[in-house]
Amino acid sequence: MPSKSAPERRTDFVAAARELFEEKGFENTSVDDIATRLGVAKGLFYYYFESKEMLLDLIMEQMMSEIESAIAASMEKKGLTAIERLGELIKCSADVTFRSRTMLGYFHKERNRSLRFTMEKKALEMMIPALERIVRQGIEEKVFDTPYPREAAGAMLFVSTGMKELKPAEPSADDLVRLNRAMQLYAERIVGAAPGSLHVYNLMLPPELRGAKHD
Amino acid sequence: MPSKSAPERRTDFVAAARELFEEKGFENTSVDDIATRLGVAKGLFYYYFESKEMLLDLIMEQMMSEIESAIAASMEKKGLTAIERLGELIKCSADVTFRSRTMLGYFHKERNRSLRFTMEKKALEMMIPALERIVRQGIEEKVFDTPYPREAAGAMLFVSTGMKELKPAEPSADDLVRLNRAMQLYAERIVGAAPGSLHVYNLMLPPELRGAKHD
Amino acid sequence: MPSKSAPERRTDFVAAARELFEEKGFENTSVDDIATRLGVAKGLFYYYFESKEMLLDLIMEQMMSEIESAIAASMEKKGLTAIERLGELIKCSADVTFRSRTMLGYFHKERNRSLRFTMEKKALEMMIPALERIVRQGIEEKVFDTPYPREAAGAMLFVSTGMKELKPAEPSADDLVRLNRAMQLYAERIVGAAPGSLHVYNLMLPPELRGAKHD
Amino acid sequence: MPSKSAPERRTDFVAAARELFEEKGFENTSVDDIATRLGVAKGLFYYYFESKEMLLDLIMEQMMSEIESAIAASMEKKGLTAIERLGELIKCSADVTFRSRTMLGYFHKERNRSLRFTMEKKALEMMIPALERIVRQGIEEKVFDTPYPREAAGAMLFVSTGMKELKPAEPSADDLVRLNRAMQLYAERIVGAAPGSLHVYNLMLPPELRGAKHD
DNA sequence: CATGAATGAGTATTCATTCAT
DNA sequence: GATGAATGAATACTCATTCAT
Numbered sequence: 001m002p003s004k005s006a007p008e009r010r011t012d013f014v015a016a017a018r019e020l021f022e023e024k025g026f027e028n029t030s031v032d033d034i035a036t037r038l039g040v041a042k043g044l045f046y047y048y049f050e051s052k053e054m055l056l057d058l059i060m061e062q063m064m065s066e067i068e069s070a071i072a073a074s075m076e077k078k079g080l081t082a083i084e085r086l087g088e089l090i091k092c093s094a095d096v097t098f099r100s101r102t103m104l105g106y107f108h109k110e111r112n113r114s115l116r117f118t119m120e121k122k123a124l125e126m127m128i129p130a131l132e133r134i135v136r137q138g139i140e141e142k143v144f145d146t147p148y149p150r151e152a153a154g155a156m157l158f159v160s161t162g163m164k165e166l167k168p169a170e171p172s173a174d175d176l177v178r179l180n181r182a183m184q185l186y187a188e189r190i191v192g193a194a195p196g197s198l199h200v201y202n203l204m205l206p207p208e209l210r211g212a213k214h215d
Numbered sequence: 216m217p218s219k220s221a222p223e224r225r226t227d228f229v230a231a232a233r234e235l236f237e238e239k240g241f242e243n244t245s246v247d248d249i250a251t252r253l254g255v256a257k258g259l260f261y262y263y264f265e266s267k268e269m270l271l272d273l274i275m276e277q278m279m280s281e282i283e284s285a286i287a288a289s290m291e292k293k294g295l296t297a298i299e300r301l302g303e304l305i306k307c308s309a310d311v312t313f314r315s316r317t318m319l320g321y322f323h324k325e326r327n328r329s330l331r332f333t334m335e336k337k338a339l340e341m342m343i344p345a346l347e348r349i350v351r352q353g354i355e356e357k358v359f360d361t362p363y364p365r366e367a368a369g370a371m372l373f374v375s376t377g378m379k380e381l382k383p384a385e386p387s388a389d390d391l392v393r394l395n396r397a398m399q400l401y402a403e404r405i406v407g408a409a410p411g412s413l414h415v416y417n418l419m420l421p422p423e424l425r426g427a428k429h430d
Numbered sequence: 431m432p433s434k435s436a437p438e439r440r441t442d443f444v445a446a447a448r449e450l451f452e453e454k455g456f457e458n459t460s461v462d463d464i465a466t467r468l469g470v471a472k473g474l475f476y477y478y479f480e481s482k483e484m485l486l487d488l489i490m491e492q493m494m495s496e497i498e499s500a501i502a503a504s505m506e507k508k509g510l511t512a513i514e515r516l517g518e519l520i521k522c523s524a525d526v527t528f529r530s531r532t533m534l535g536y537f538h539k540e541r542n543r544s545l546r547f548t549m550e551k552k553a554l555e556m557m558i559p560a561l562e563r564i565v566r567q568g569i570e571e572k573v574f575d576t577p578y579p580r581e582a583a584g585a586m587l588f589v590s591t592g593m594k595e596l597k598p599a600e601p602s603a604d605d606l607v608r609l610n611r612a613m614q615l616y617a618e619r620i621v622g623a624a625p626g627s628l629h630v631y632n633l634m635l636p637p638e639l640r641g642a643k644h645d
Numbered sequence: 646m647p648s649k650s651a652p653e654r655r656t657d658f659v660a661a662a663r664e665l666f667e668e669k670g671f672e673n674t675s676v677d678d679i680a681t682r683l684g685v686a687k688g689l690f691y692y693y694f695e696s697k698e699m700l701l702d703l704i705m706e707q708m709m710s711e712i713e714s715a716i717a718a719s720m721e722k723k724g725l726t727a728i729e730r731l732g733e734l735i736k737c738s739a740d741v742t743f744r745s746r747t748m749l750g751y752f753h754k755e756r757n758r759s760l761r762f763t764m765e766k767k768a769l770e771m772m773i774p775a776l777e778r779i780v781r782q783g784i785e786e787k788v789f790d791t792p793y794p795r796e797a798a799g800a801m802l803f804v805s806t807g808m809k810e811l812k813p814a815e816p817s818a819d820d821l822v823r824l825n826r827a828m829q830l831y832a833e834r835i836v837g838a839a840p841g842s843l844h845v846y847n848l849m850l851p852p853e854l855r856g857a858k859h860d
Numbered sequence: 861c862a863t864g865a866a867t868g869a870g871t872a873t874t875c876a877t878t879c880a881t
Numbered sequence: 882g883a884t885g886a887a888t889g890a891a892t893a894c895t896c897a898t899t900c901a902t
Contacts, residue, residue: 003880003886027242030871041888046873048886124380151397154381155374162373165339166366182366189404224861245896256863258900267897433865433901457672460892471867476894478865554810581811581827588807589800595769596799612796619834651882675875686884688878697876 010048012038014062017055026056067123071130082138087200089130093160128153135191145192156187160204177214180205225263227253229277232270241271282338286345297353302415304345308375343368350406360407370405374398375419392429395420440478442468444492447485456486497553501560512568517630519560523590558583565621575622585620589613590634607644610635655693657683659707662700671701712768715740716775727783732845734775738805773798780836790837800835804828805849822859825850 004012016037020029031052035042049055074088131153138144146152163183168175184201188194202210231252235244246267250257264270289303346368353359361367378398383390399416403409417425434442446467450459461482465472479485504518561583568574576582593613598605614631618624632640649657661682665674676697680687694700719733776798783789791797808828813820829846833839847855 006886009886025242027240031873032871040886042872043874043889044887046875052872128381146400148393148397148400151378151381151394152401154377155397155401158373158377159370162369162377163366166343166369178363179366182363182370185361185363186367186370186405189407190401192404246898247896257896258864258898259862261898261900262861436865439865455672457670461894462892470865472893473868473895474866476896482893558811576830578823578827578830581808581824582831584807584811585804585827585831588803592799592803592807593796596773596796608793609796612793612800615791615793616797616800616835619837620831622834649882654882676877677875687876688885689883691877691879692882 006048009040009044013045013048014055014059018059021056021059026052067126071126075130075133082134082141082143083197083200085134085137086131086198087203089134090200090203093127093204124154124157127157131157138191138193143193143197146190152191155190159183159186159190173209173212174214176205177209177212180209181214224259228260228263229270229274233274236271236274279337283341286341290345290348297349297356297358298413298415300349300352301346301413302418304349305415305418308342308419339369339372342372346372353406353408358408358412361405367406371402374401374405388424388427389429391420392424392427395424396429436478439474443475443478444485444489448489451486451489456482494552497556501556505560505563512564512571512573513627513630515564515567516561516628517633519564520630520633523557523634554584554587557587561587568621568623573623573627576620582621586617589616589620603639603642604644606635607639607642610639611644651693654689658690658693659700659704663704666701666704709767712771716771720775720778727779727786727788728842728845730779730782731776731843732848734779735845735848738772738849769799769802772802776802783836783838788838788842791835797836801832804831804835818854818857819859821850822854822857825854826859 013034017029017034020033020037023029024033031045032042035045049058070092071089074092075085077085077088080088128150132150135144135146135149135153135156139146139149160183163179166179171179180201183204184198185195187201188196188198191198205212228249232244232249235248235252238244239248246260247257250260264273285307286304289307290300292300292303295303343365347365350359350361350364350367350371354361354364375398378394381394386394395416398419399413400410402416403411403413406413420427443464447459447464450463450467453459454463461475462472465475479488500522501519504522505515507515507518510518558580562580565574565576565579565583569576569579590613593609596609601609610631613634614628615625617631618626618628621628635642658679662674662679665678665682668674669678676690677687680690694703715737716734719737720730722730722733725733773795777795780789780791780794780798780801784791784794805828808824811824816824825846828849829843830840832846833841833843836843850857
């Protein structure tokens with residue numbers, strides 16, 4: 001019976017719920033599952049949250065604002081070139097992608113359909129405009145050349161996130177490097193940048209692979 | 216109460232279930248919902264299927280093979296150029312995309328996690344190799360130029376499917392045309408095709424818009 | 431596992447519920463209690479009723495219409511004198527009183543307050559007008575004499591029902607006869623009838639006591 | 646958080662509980678509701694009371710003795726006529742009726758059934774003997790004439806309390822006066838008093854209506 | 861083939877009660 | 882005295898599954 005402080009317990013609940021929702025989906029996680037994982041009684045859940053649904057809302061908002069502030073943080077530095085700025089955005093994108101994917105997994109109910117749709121768009125609506133601004137800046141700086149900046153931003157994003165699905169189950173270092181190079185090449189082609197100029201894509205690789213060549 | 220023939224009833228069940236799973240998700244569709252939609256008693260379900268879970272498996276397999284044969288059909292024509300072949304594939308892609316997206320929506324259970332992953336890959340594994348073959352053929356035909364055919368195929372696919380998410384809630388004709396042009400342009404850049412050469416992307420548009428220009 | 435016919439089971443449920451609601455009140459009767467009393471699984475309840483609340487509504491309506499038709503039946507005979515008519519009403523009143531008292535016991539929720547009030551009134555609104563008509567007829571027939579027929583009807587009713595509460599825990603025959611005589615006397619006084627003229631009050635007694643005198 | 650003195654806090658709890666039990670019923674009032682209304686923590690309740698049930702018992706007893714002393718107070722004056730004494734009893738009866746009605750509302754549990762019954766009787770057992778003594782005194786004084794003093798007392802009481810239920814939802818002054826006159830008339834007839842002699846019934850009316858006539 | 865009554869384990873939620881601080 | 886975190890049993894309701902007919 002270690003009576004924890006309220007905020008701490010609340011945090012524990014949220015963390016356990018996030019884990020479980022991700023593992024099994026929202027519908028398939030029972031309040032009891034959550035309590036059990038924490039080793040407390042089910043009733044305690046309702047001491048901290050009004051309902052399972054409310055907790056979901058809370059987690060959603062939390063993720064949203066995590067995404068939002070990650071992006072905002074990466075965009076606020078002054079005096080960077082378009083390509084440097086892209087580097088900054090890339091650094092936070094893994095995180096963003098992960099979170100938004102996670103959220104999507106939560107929704108299955110008919111009544112959530114529209115909400116789900118909204119959320120998908122919203123995650124994009126946060127990432128894409130940031131990337132679009134970078135593309136436009138690049139065009140002004142004459143390092144990019146493309147007639148549809150918004151669509152180019154989208155395309156870069158979809159290629160980056162999609163490429164991950166081409167990864168084999170247990171990718172070798174070479175697989176990773178190769179995919180990364182492809183990602184970079186096609187990003188360059190999409191925005192009309194000089195071959196090799198988007199070396200900042202390197203940042204998507206784990207540090208030890210950043211200089212590597214592939215076969 | 217004209218006692219239908221067994222195979223027919225089975226088919227009806229599957230159809231009703233597919234509709235409902237799509238509308239409300241697998242978890243939120245009860246066996247009773249399915250029976251009610253068919254206007255039969257819940258008990259009958261278990262005459263035709265071992266369990267709700269089994270029915271899901273069956274529907275999965277069914278969708279898989281639908282995808283498979285749609286792709287196969289589009290690839291079997293002989294004597295086409297790479298670009299013509301791409302046109303064929305595009306014609307069936309809407310269908311394929313729809314089906315694979317649908318399937319993904321069904322999975323949320325922990326025990327289905329690996330299956331889900333497998334499925335995602337599998338859908339790609341069917342579509343991508345087809346597209347990859349086309350890219351390789353295009354390279355041989357000197358109309359494409361790209362060093363990573365498989366990744367290029369993936370990129371084209373991700374751009375195509377992703378672009379749909381950039382559509383506004385109620386897209387104007389112009390929105391659709393613009394997105395389609397962007398898709399085409401970036402596909403061309405990715406595979407290294409001459410600008411305008413992939414006019415077959417037109418086939419993704421509703422017929423009445425196919426010749427259109429956008430502002 | 432004796433699979434009863436639906437209407438029969440439904441009836442069983444209603445009967446068991448009425449018993450239990452009366453014994454323990456609506457709030458304190460669980461759906462499980464009801465099922466257990468019938469020796470069936472809890473789930474079966476929901477095969478027959480949408481919710482516990484719905485069942486309550488149903489029972490209420492049922493009681494209401496039982497009351498209504500009991501009263502209507504007693505009033506429809508033609509060509510009776512006021513006093514004969516009173517006899518008819520008395521015959522059904524025990525039943526009516528019982529039922530309306532029962533209903534009152536069901537309501538405890540704040541949100542039911544107004545409903546409860548409505549019901550109380552409604553039960554009275556069915557019984558009193560009937561009795562009032564009899565009083566008016568009696569006045570016309572010159573056997574009654576009272577200036578407030580409606581209030582007189584109410585007073586007769588309240589005296590009759592109230593008197594029951596004066597009964598000792600285990601009343602002797604003499605107690606019963608004495609209470610009945612008092613009831614009759616005060617009814618006569620209220621409506622201004624000749625002493626002894628409302629011998630029909632006898633009908634409230636169990637048959638074996640009807641001729642009796644008390645000490 | 647000025648730590649109140651024990652007896653004061655206890656009183657506050659009782660008061661809050663009485664309010665809430667009346668508003669929402671015993672079952673529908675949670676210990677938390679009570680604590681919240683007082684602005685203290687739920688746990689404190691159990692410092693002052695063994696259980697919610699115990700608190701109920703306590704409130705019951707309290708109400709009982711309130712009723713008892715109200716009646717006793719009205720009966721202890723010396724040298725009054727029967728009719729004057731009736732006036733005194735009427736003055737405190739509103740209060741008594743209210744309290745006993747309230748108590749009845751609390752009971753719904755099977756295990757409380759007998760208690761409830763007992764209480765109903767008890768409230769009557771306090772009110773009726775008082776009234777009965779008045780009736781007997783009236784008979785001695787030759788202003789009343791009735792063979793069943795106890796039953797007459799009961800009848801008067803039931804008529805008085807019952808008449809309230811004949812009130813329309815929003816009674817006019819005239820409605821009130823008319824009901825009051827009827828009550829008086831039928832009380833007079835029940836105890837065999839001269840018409841108009843029980844003018845003390847006037848005291849049941851709000852002061853401003855006491856002299857009024859009705860149409 | 862088809863029905864629909866019956867089951868029972870599972871789910872979210874409530875609440876009286878306890879107790880370490 | 883007072884707090885509030887923690888418990889656990891109870892409750893209404895759902896649903897996949899079974900089975901006698």
